[in-house]
Amino acid sequence: MTSDFSTRAHDALNNPQLRANFRRAMDGLMTKRAAQFEDKDNWHALRARGAAIKARALARLPDLLEEFEQKAIANGINVHWAETTADANRIVLEILTAHGAKKVIKGKSMVSEEMHLNAHLEAHGIKAVESDLGEYIIQLAGEAPSHIVMPCIHKNKGEIAQLFTDNIENQPYTEDVDALTAAARQVLRREFASADAGLSGANFLVAETGSLVLIENEGNGRLSTTLPPLHIAVAGIEKLVEKLDDVAPLLALLPRSATGQAITTYVNMISSPRKAGEKDGPRQVHLVLLDNGRSRVYADEQLRDTLRCIRCGACMNHCPVYSRVGGHTYGSVYPGPIGKILTPQLAGLDCAGDLPHASTLCNACVEVCPVQIPIADILVRLRTEAAEPSTSPAVKGAGSGHSAVESAVWKGWQAMYAHPAAYKVGTKALSVVGNLIPAAAPLLKQWTSVRSKPKFAAKTLHELAREKGYDHE
């Protein structure tokens, strides 16, 4: 799919309801996060620790994956490896089919979104029910998440009330949030009790102990991983951390950065399936480790930093672009600043080459990132990679945005800047005839479609400087 960010952005910017929904949500999230990190010294020390933990785990990633696998298998967890989302979908389907599963209850998982797992399962006669309230709402609406932490942030309660009335039997129209929540609880309790399998993601995989760590507020993640007889988790290979005590600083960063909470209601550490004598918990636990381009990105020392991400969403909450256009505008599973660097790398610059340009490089995302991902630097790098074929094997679709005209213009610009005589003639010429060039001229047209054409001054800067008495050179 070729993404067309600017068309969708235009629509989103002209949708006052959408903009109000995002503005309110983003303002609230920024205020709450700021209150969590008032002690700046502690924040700097903590994020330096968080960044080092993730960088360290990445530096040792192949070893940690093997260590994790060995521990998890010893604990009784089945570990699967998937190179592509198609592989991961096939593995999940095979496990479900082997158990005769017809219905899967899902905890929130962005990797399962990346896989488009629900559609794959539906196509094979297996019903996938989202149980996170936000995910449940957008599943009813037939939409994709617009935020990685709060998937239905784009909807207001009137829209949700209508969805519930239309989709839940005997549900009267109400905008009372407690009543809507209670209605969802009732419907989803039945789904949990009758599900053949539970599916979840994972926030951290601990190599030292072979454990999966999941965080959430609702309890649907715990239910999905406990009540059904089978649990399948899907996670990117970058989720590894070395030691269990690495989880402590990361947990001090993730919920506070994401929603401004000191901690989520539940931190769920799973290390094995139900053991003999235990009365609940799944009898089998499977973990599917997904690559989907991550090991390619890993080959580049700079781009590798993208894989530190702990999916808190702080970058999008603070992004002046995201907060105005919303998540759907990005046309991909991961929106906002992290999506702008992750999507073109996973899918390729040939598929999502416009995303690195959907940024003002204001650096707000970099300032709040709890693991210090240099998002702005990587955005600039990807813009460069899109313009010319790359020497790095880590970049898919490099050079796909190459334009002979643009390239020639920059070459001309470079030549003019390198030669004082050419510069003098060029700037003088523009000060004389620049204002005569119409805004709709072929090369200018696209640029001036959203900007006013600047006025050229009658005198060049050099001329003005000389008049003021500055020496030449």
Add this chain to the structure above:
Amino acid sequence: MSEARANILARLRAAPRLQPPERPQWQAPGFNDRLDRFRVMIEAVHGEVHLVSADTWRAHLRKVLAEKNVARVLAAPHLGLDWDDMVAYDAPVEDFKDQLVSGIDAAVTTTRGAIAETGSLVVVPDMDEPRLASLLPPIHVALLNAGDIADNLAQIMEKQGWAAAMPTNLLLISGPSKTADIEQTLAYGVHGPKELIVLVLQ
């Protein structure tokens, strides 16, 4: 499958090897009055805290449950709770599901400690107190020894030696189940308990 594994690991191993950075110093906070901090934090997320003693907690709990019109209580027999309509989670969930999903008003469990910094209970389900006990009934009552409250997560992990022997499931619970998915408006009990009552045994 093993081909995927080999390919992924080969690609990762072919990439430039970077020196793993050391972990810079960071200290999680400590508290003079851990119980006070725990209480402030868990009450801020809608948890209820009752200060009791080893002798008084059963009588106190009976009073609290009666006030909340609780009928059926799930509790392990060894807790010695005296309640008319009490059931034990003594059968596999497959045989107990209907009752557990919709037939119990409150569950009582022990805890392995708590964290003052974030107001979190450490719950390690076992054969007597299985995983769903603290999750499916609308009220969760947790028993906590005041002496088992640590300053922070890193400290309790180390003190209790978690890494050496991770149980099937280990939970941090900080308040009742909640959501803010609808217009960032807080609502409790979306999937798990609507109320969390902590009895702190001093």
